[in-house]
Amino acid sequence: MSKASILVVDDEQEIREGLELLLGSEGYRVFQAENAQQGLAALDREPVDLLLLDVALPDRNGLDLLREIRSKDPALPVILITAYGSIDMARQAFKAGALDYITKPWSNDELLAQVAQAVEGRRLREENLLLKRALKQRYNFPNIIGKSEQMQRVLDLVMQVAPSRSTVLITGESGTGKELIAKAIHAASPRAEKPFIAVNTGSMPVDLLESQLFGHVKGAFTSAVSSKKGLFEVADQGTIFFDEISTISHETQAKLLRVIQEREFMRLGGTETIRVDVRILAASNVDLAALVRQGRFREDLFHRLNVISLQLPPLRDRKEDIPLLVQHFIERYCAENNKPLRRFTAQAMRVLMDYDWPGNVRELENAVERAVVLSTSEWLDPDLLPENVRSKEIVKGVRLQLSEFLPPLPGEPGARRAADNPTPSLFEIMEEIERRVITDMLERTNWNQTEAAERFQIPLSTLNQKIKRLGIEVRRRNPPRTASSDEAEEEPAGRAASG
Ligand SMILES: Nc1ncnc2c1ncn2[C@@H]1O[C@H](COP(=O)(O)OP(=O)(O)OP(=O)(O)O)[C@@H](O)[C@H]1O
Ligand SMILES: [Mg+2]
Numbered sequence: 040m041s042k043a044s045i046l047v048v049d050d051e052q053e054i055r056e057g058l059e060l061l062l063g064s065e066g067y068r069v070f071q072a073e074n075a076q077q078g079l080a081a082l083d084r085e086p087v088d089l090l091l092l093d094v095a096l097p098d099r100n101g102l103d104l105l106r107e108i109r110s111k112d113p114a115l116p117v118i119l120i121t122a123y124g125s126i127d128m129a130r131q132a133f134k135a136g137a138l139d140y141i142t143k144p145w146s147n148d149e150l151l152a153q154v155a156q157a158v159e160g161r162r163l164r165e166e167n168l169l170l171k172r173a174l175k176q177r178y179n180f181p182n183i184i185g186k187s188e189q190m191q192r193v194l195d196l197v198m199q200v201a202p203s204r205s206t207v208l209i210t211g212e213s214g215t216g217k218e219l220i221a222k223a224i225h226a227a228s229p230r231a232e233k234p235f236i237a238v239n240t241g242s243m244p245v246d247l248l249e250s251q252l253f254g255h256v257k258g259a260f261t262s263a264v265s266s267k268k269g270l271f272e273v274a275d276q277g278t279i280f281f282d283e284i285s286t287i288s289h290e291t292q293a294k295l296l297r298v299i300q301e302r303e304f305m306r307l308g309g310t311e312t313i314r315v316d317v318r319i320l321a322a323s324n325v326d327l328a329a330l331v332r333q334g335r336f337r338e339d340l341f342h343r344l345n346v347i348s349l350q351l352p353p354l355r356d357r358k359e360d361i362p363l364l365v366q367h368f369i370e371r372y373c374a375e376n377n378k379p380l381r382r383f384t385a386q387a388m389r390v391l392m393d394y395d396w397p398g399n400v401r402e403l404e405n406a407v408e409r410a411v412v413l414s415t416s417e418w419l420d421p422d423l424l425p426e427n428v429r430s431k432e433i434v435k436g437v438r439l440q441l442s443e444f445l446p447p448l449p450g451e452p453g454a455r456r457a458a459d460n461p462t463p464s465l466f467e468i469m470e471e472i473e474r475r476v477i478t479d480m481l482e483r484t485n486w487n488q489t490e491a492a493e494r495f496q497i498p499l500s501t502l503n504q505k506i507k508r509l510g511i512e513v514r515r516r517n518p519p520r521t522a523s524s525d526e527a528e529e530e531p532a533g534r535a536a537s538g
Pocket of ligand 2 (some may be wrong): 282
């Protein structure tokens with residue numbers, strides 16, 4: 040992958056050259072311009088991935104220039120270089136469309152991190168665009184995101200089954216995209232122009248469901264004051280999608296089987312046989328085969344539905360799709376809420392990648408929507424994610440609450456008397472962080488120091504020294520599972536004592 044290119048616009052030569060050196064050493068291609076005019080010319084000449092722009096240029100107000108550049112290329116990420124760094128400046132910068140700003144003098148590490156994030160964000164947006172274009176060309180599914188092998192297999196299968204009339208059973212945990220896939224099958228089928236009707240069988244009483252599906256004649260039941268077409272008639276030549284098929288009653292299952300086999304049915308209370316040509320798709324997030332074994336689902340219907348089965352993988356098994364899905368949902372919800380494009384900080388992205396997503400894509404979508412709606416600035420940080428999504432990270436100890444280490448300074452909110460409030464030295468703070476991270480790792484490796492050292496990628500002797508220096512109390516490892524230690528296993532005194 041070729042490294043990104045960056046244009047630096049700043050009137051101070053020292054700054055331009057410093058940045059070129061720093062960024063060049065990280066492999067970026069760097070271009071320089073010393074004023075607005077040169078900057079604009081450079082942008083016309085060469086597309087770049089990121090712009091570092093001084094706000095105080097000799098020939099033009101930087102914010103003004105930023106607005107012009109953004110109107111030409113709204114997707115170009117811009118980081119402003121400012122000497123003032125006031126809140127007001129930041130607000131103006133974001134308003135004018137800057138992704139971020141840095142204040143002179145800056146820390147190189149921080150600057151590199153900001154640059155890397157900006158470039159990564161742009162790369163993701165581009166990858167997403169390309170992916171969408173490819174998916175659209177190949178399958179015409181602009182709304183289905185997934186580059187993982189599992190999803191590509193699903194989409195290939197969708198294309199294979201779409202042209203036929205076969206029944207397809209789509210299985211997968213809640214929120215994996217079963218309805219989305221059902222719609223895609225319909226959209227890619229010769230029935231695309233005909234109705235797609237999703238039936239949520241949920242907790243509907245049998246009579247109501249059947250009258251909805253098959254219609255009724257006048258007088259079929261007390262409230263049937265006129266005849267009514269059922270969904271099977273409405274969907275004629277199209278597709279009916281049964282969401283959560285496992286919930287339908289035995290009685291309805293029998294009628295459904297008949298429609299699938301004979302392609303005909305009668306309205307409730309009717310005598311006339313109605314023939315329809317409807318393709319049936321069904322979804323389930325429970326194991327239908329197991330229900331069949333328990334006698335709770337008709338075996339013959341199961342086999343009829345399961346002519347082709349399409350399994351949607353849980354999101355945790357295809358984590359490489361997460362960044363693309365996140366980008367997709369950010370774009371959707373920023374547009375929907377009229378907000379400029381947001382981005383997750385690297386830390387927040389790590390939280391999203393680490394979480395297991397039991398509610399799958401829907402849960403991820405909701406988390407992104409929530410973060411976008413609650414956000415007040417360009418950056419989405421872990422605080423904007425739901426507590427349960429963050430909790431894993433908190434448990435892992437990766438996320439350290441800075442306020443724990445840095446009590447408020449005198450005069451800041453929450454500060455008590457200065458004397459009660461000594462700030463620990465940086466050395467003490469770093470030691471405490473190191474102590475916690477090492478303790479956490481040791482706990483997770485069951486106090487296996489060799490494994491912990493390997494995971495930290497440091498020599499065992501270094502870990503030993505640190506443990507001693509930091510005064511970490513080494514706990515006994517649990518005895519291995521052997522016949523002779525079975526008793527010890529049953530009574531894990533060591534663990535219980537350590538809490
Ligand atoms: N691969 C994907 N790309 C983009 N959006 C997706 C993808 N998969 C799911 N979604 C989105 O996630 C949400 C949930 O999808 P959908 O309703 O199809 O899931 P489901 O499997 O039917 O869930 P449930 O079992 O809870 O009914 C929808 O908003 C859908 O658009
Ligand atoms: Mg669904």
